[in-house]
Amino acid sequence: MPDTQDLDPRKAAILEAVVSEYIGTAQPVGSHHVARAAGINVSSATIRSEMVALEREGYLVQPHTSAGRVPTDKGYRFFVDQLAEPGVLGPAQRHKVSRFFEQVHGEMEELLERTSGLLSELTSYASVVLPPSHEAAAVRSVQLVGLGPRVVLLVAVLADGAVEKQAIELPEELPDDVLAAASARLQAAAQAHPLGSVQITEPSGDTQVDRVVALAQSALGDLACEAHDRIFVGGPSRLAGAFDAVETVRAVLATLEQQLVVVSLLRDVLERGLSVAIGAEHGYEPLSACAVVVAPVSVDGRSGGAVGLLGPTRMNYPQALAAARVVGEQLGDRLRTTFDAGPSARSARETRPRRRARGRR
Amino acid sequence: MPDTQDLDPRKAAILEAVVSEYIGTAQPVGSHHVARAAGINVSSATIRSEMVALEREGYLVQPHTSAGRVPTDKGYRFFVDQLAEPGVLGPAQRHKVSRFFEQVHGEMEELLERTSGLLSELTSYASVVLPPSHEAAAVRSVQLVGLGPRVVLLVAVLADGAVEKQAIELPEELPDDVLAAASARLQAAAQAHPLGSVQITEPSGDTQVDRVVALAQSALGDLACEAHDRIFVGGPSRLAGAFDAVETVRAVLATLEQQLVVVSLLRDVLERGLSVAIGAEHGYEPLSACAVVVAPVSVDGRSGGAVGLLGPTRMNYPQALAAARVVGEQLGDRLRTTFDAGPSARSARETRPRRRARGRR
DNA sequence: CTCTGGCACTCGATTGTACCGACTGCCAAG
DNA sequence: CTTGGCAGTCGGTACAATCGAGTGCCAGAG
Incomplete structure (x- = not known):
């Protein structure tokens, strides 16, 4: 993969503007819109010529001649890797999270179920919570x-x-x-x-x-x-709003119903060291219209669990990443403090076998 | 409610033809189609005049002038109450059910989960399984x-x-x-x-x-x-195929996510002695585009559980009813034979209190 | 009195045409 | 290298014409 990372600053700025606007409007964006964007001080003509270059290099596509440009999966990938700011939750959302983890109580399944609801509500995407595997639990x-x-x-x-x-x-x-x-x-x-x-x-x-x-x-x-392993899916109905083709909605929902598929999807992504998988990057064909954002849930250092978000490729990556990370962390803390530090946990920890080696290709 | 049940046989036959055809094609049906239907031996002109009567009485509506007719909720209601044959499962489906209940094993949640999958697969509608309440269980x-x-x-x-x-x-x-x-x-x-x-x-x-x-x-x-009380939803993705308006899909899915709402919906319908609720008959506004078919799951005579199907009002009622009843019965049998007849169940049964009185208005 | 074939009419869906506007690509001048 | 200008492309919309499924009504037959 040669030409990754090397986009001159102006091209990068233009790409960023296109992605940002498209995420907001879902409409192909033309050179004038980009020219108007903050931080861009060149004319639309210049932008046009840069955009043909970006298109040639595979970051953008035109749905048809005489239309604006739309980011490709590669374009989104560059955006999340090189451009997007870390992203923070708004104060209202931050507040929601902390209130949630203060108030929530009850046994674990309920906690996981409600956590997936929280994550979905924070982001308006469908969410998935995959609890840590029980294999090593005492x-x-x-x-x-x-x-x-x-x-x-x-x-x-x-x-x-x-x-x-x-x-x-x-x-x-x-x-x-x-x-x-x-x-x-x-x-x-x-x-x-x-x-x-x-x-x-x-x-x-x-x-x-x-x-x-x-x-x-x-x-x-x-x-x-x-x-x-069981997963907890939150807010699948929000997928209906994210795509306009009803057939896409159906296919994505159907995939979400297959627990095993979702589990291995999340694990695959995490194991490849990614926190975002865009379009066809994960090999799951029915989800090629989707992007997946994952964050690990680690309890006491050992991980295995994860929280994820599933939305259209034009999702708000910074916000989704921030939400997933915060919730994943908090959930891990919660699991550790509530459940894992019991009086006899010490002995269990000593007899725990070698670090769990998951045998996935 | 005066004019229920009294439709002369010809009107009834016409209504039946309209409903049947509309269930199959989802297209407004015109007088010619009805005339061609089996069992109708009058001309399309006669049918037209009968159809205006049926429309005046509220069994049919025209989406617009110069279109065919579509059944109203009242029309469907008459159809299921007076016209529809009891309905039987095809041999293939029958076989699927019996194989399922022979093979299935494991603990109860898994059984319920998989049962809802079965029911959905049998009918291509979304299904709901509501297990009997635990209140009276020993x-x-x-x-x-x-x-x-x-x-x-x-x-x-x-x-x-x-x-x-x-x-x-x-x-x-x-x-x-x-x-x-x-x-x-x-x-x-x-x-x-x-x-x-x-x-x-x-x-x-x-x-x-x-x-x-x-x-x-x-x-x-x-x-x-x-x-x-928990419910087990099967095949929600099938709802995406059942409606063309994506907003309807979203609303119905969102309702299905609210467990409590679905539980009381099912209980309400059962308590009113119905096995089908069409459109607005149940008072749940977001589901007014849906029909609900329920069948009780009774274990040892005492009921409380139910299986349900959720689809468009133009669902295949006879088939859905048959599937729900068979599965509900088999599930009840299974729960009784596997779980409920243990050695110490006798004593539990003696101390069981007065028949559970659910306090729903 | 009922049923029927015929007929005029309605109206959604489809097709064709024109036009607008949002783009682009290219080019010559700065 | 950048820029403004300009011709050209093409989707979307508006409008008219046409088509056809289907209706309501009516006069005549049974």
Whole structure:
């Protein structure tokens, strides 16, 4: 990729003006508008000749001859990388965030759900909250609860505040005391170990108990794995306002319904070290009309969680970035202070295994 | 309401033809089309004069002079009440449903989530699943788990398979053994009682324990109350295809995001003894372009849950009704057989209080 | 009295034309 | 290198003509 970063200052200023105006108006912007913009002191004719250069280099396109220019994905990319100011939240929004995190209470799912609502409300884009993976979280409590005649529910409470559950179907009906025994053994073995690495060492005397314990252990493994990650989507209805083609709206919404896709999208973007993915940069074709802004949610240094925003490529990047970062940070703080610093967290932290290595290509 | 039900057979047949065709094509239908329809053996001129009568009586409207007719909400209402055949699922769909309920497994939230996906897929409308209220469900297990220094999580497992949780903030840091004692007292008191009516009778000796127990008890009460009901929405993206005005899509999606509104909408409709609400019949203005189809989900006779479909007023009512009923029934069966018939359910059932009286006007 | 075919009429949708205006590209002069 | 000027392009709008689906009405047949 040769010609990145090297745009002479005037071209850069013109590009900036085009992007800014297009973000505001959604209309192709012509040379006169650019000439009128602040910081530009050349005539429209000069701008025109610069714009053909910018178009040749792929930063702008004309929807048709005799129309203004529109930024390409590359144009937006240059804008966010080189031009956009860090961006700050307005005082009103800042206030909203701090009030939210002062007032919010309750258990974790509710917190995440409402956080995604907050983020969407701040930006008027759709938002996504991806909580940190539970794989490394210490187990605080495990329990087997009998439900149906041959159905028991495995309930695990983790140090990060999450409650995970999985139904287990038994091959035969078992008396309550077997369940209780198995439950106790699980609790003893799992307590304070990370969810991803619970090991039952020695068998008990009772084969029935051992069988149940084995089933439960494999269920715990399932819970730790990635396919169990959940996302919280906020304000999807705002997407309807962001695009004019109803088919685009439909496709984007449909993609948002596929949790796994969204999870890997966010992780991919974060892992590539990006905080913004524009148009086709992430490889997800149905979202090529969208831009994605992500910010990590890190609890105690270890990350894994993220908050994201999904909007049209002509989104307000500075504002979206600022909002995502602030909310991501605050959410991380909140998760840490509320859930993660319990009295027995220390021991859990010592036994935590090597830094989580996610096996994504 | 005088003139309901009394339409001479020919008018009824014409109305039926108009509704059927309009549901299929979304285009205003003219007298010629009706004349060509099966079962109509009069000329288009006759139909025209009948149609002016139907329009005068409010069953049809013309978008403009010299256009065909479109059914009004009243027209649809007559159609579903008097004309539509019961409606059956196609064999392919029937097969999908039975395969789904054979294969599906896992815990309840997952089941509900996937059920709403199924219903949406069957009908191509957006679907809603409202699980039965937990108020009357017996408690199987209650537990207090310490998380942060002053935060404990109350986790309740109910006989219907639900796991409810609530974070409790303590006024002071407490030693683990106080929590354990409180947890044990709660478990003893709540076990097998309905969630809505757990009572701790006598105080223990320890004031610290009693204080925690009191907090937990009020938290249990919160969990039982209606505001805690959750819905599972399936396939909202399908709404984007159902309306052409993007603003309508936005408004409907925004309404679907408000869980409480949807819950009361469904309950209202069910309580009025309806299974279909068309246009403005439910009082929810933003949904006046929609029709809602609901079917109860009853577990062991007591109902409270529901499945619903949300689509344009020109939805395929017979098919939607059939799908909702079948899925609602199957879901009820599934909930009963998997979760509700456990060994200790008997005692719970005996202590169940008077039939739940929901206080909705 | 009801039904029907015929007929005049209405009105949205489509097509064609003209025009305006917002652009651009190019060029010659500063 | 920059600039103002100018011709040219093309989408959007306004307007008229046309088309056609569909209506309402009516006179005549059954």
